[in-house]
Amino acid sequence: MDHATERDRMLLALTGSARDFACPTGPDLLDRVAPFHAWQQARRERSLWSYGKVSHAAPRSTCTVRYDDGTSSTGVNLATQDYLGLSSHPAVLDAAEHALRAYGVHSGGSAVLFGRTRLGVELEAALCDYLRMEHAALFPTGWAAGYGTIQGLVRADDHVVLDERAHACLQRGAMDATRHVHAVAHLDTTEVERTLATIRAGDTRNAILVVTESLFSMDSDTPDLRALQDMCDAYRATLLVDVAHDFGATGADGLGAIGRQGMTGRIDLVMGSFSKTFASNGGFVLTRSRAVKEYLTIFASPHSFSNALSPVQAAVVNAALAIVRSPQGAGRRHALAARSTQMRAALSCAGVTCMGTRSPIVPALIGDDALARLVARALATRGVIANLVEYPGVPRGTARLRLQLMATHTPAQIRSAAEGILGAYADASEQHGMLTT
Secondary structure, three states, X not given: OOHHHHHHHXXXXXXXXXXXXXXXXXXXXXXXXXXXXXXXXXXXXXXXXXXXXXXXXXXXXXXXXXXXXXXXXXXXXXXXXXXXXXXXXXXXXXXXXXXXXXXXXOOOOEOOOOOOOHHHHXXXXXXXXXXXXXXXXXXXXXXXXXXXXXXXXXXXXXXXXXXXXXXXXXXXXXXXXXXXXXXXXXXXXXXXXHHHHHHHHHOOOOOEEEEEEOOEOOOOEOOOHHHHHHXXXXXXXXXXXXXXXXXXXXXXXXXXXXXXXXXOOOOOEEEEEOOOOOOOOOEEEEEOOHHHHHHHHHHOHHHHOOEOOOHHHHHHHHHHHHHHOXXXXXXXXXXXXXXXXXXXXXXXXXXXXXXXXXXXXXXXXXXXXXXXXXHHHHHHHHOEEOEEEOOOOOOOOOEEEEEEOOOOOOHHHHHHXXXXXXXXXXXXXXXXXXXXX
16 A cells, blocks of 8 residues: 555544534445445554443543554543442442342332332432432433433423533433423523523413533533522423533532532422432433432433343442542542643643533633544553543534542552653644644
């Protein structure tokens, strides 16, 4: 293969996006996906496909990973959603082992039938107590909780007003529930109010659900929850807040933006995931209404038609929640905040834009998708394990590394990782310049 041809193939691997292949056409349902695989393979062969990483051990602050192209590397782990580092905590492991011996590995059925366990009931009560709500329903995944809450409550003539950057489970739940989906500019409360006023001016008969997140994981920013709840009250709408990324992980009390803004117990519906801080799969929705909880258990299809959380999962979350609410949990949140501040300072001082505000997530903006793919490839040689997010996961031209920190990272590991990221950026910039000139 001559140099010009390889250069052309390299450029092909650096262009395009998954969105280009989202709507294949043709009569053969299986054959028509081949162009996507060809594009993916071009990236894989040049170590530019950064997805599908395989871990070789527990998600600790350092790890060994095998990439999708077959290569492996060891480095500082900035790719794991285990913000307080509880997945390997001795108390969490002990709880899992005890539940395994007492209950086995399987819930054995839907929560509507015979899949609930005493451990799940205890978890519901603990969540309600912590977030000052009255009723809880557990779901097998966080996706199921977000999708199921919207799909279970919203009907075809109702309206959903949601932040344009809301998680895919929330967007899909809205689109599957109603034809009246109103996407508003990110964190734009003025547009939310204008949309609510317009809807109510023409429709006083149907319901409105406003959907947002307490911490947006791609941007590390937070909405004005008090303003949104006040608007919902004024326009007879309902507010749903997804707390997946800050619940348990931020704030002195672990209540994230809801606690920081004085809104604990005041949000209409709170849903979240256990997979970021609580060392397990699973999700939940909290409400002040027994009627809403009971309705969702039947009409939220991921709840009624999926097996319930396993007893081991429920035990793990219970143990993690106990730590989160303890002085030890507060100490871990303090350490996590310090590591986030350290990483942001190290990258910002070198000219890298760190988006949003301090949280377990540091979105390091790169911008150009091609450059970002080269940076992600270079990380493996610099002792850093991190996730690339590109279009359509984020708006075009805003590719970034989503650095996910853990309370168990040491200051030395953060320094090493920051140096690795900056070195990878320098390597990639040189390569990018040679390819594009």
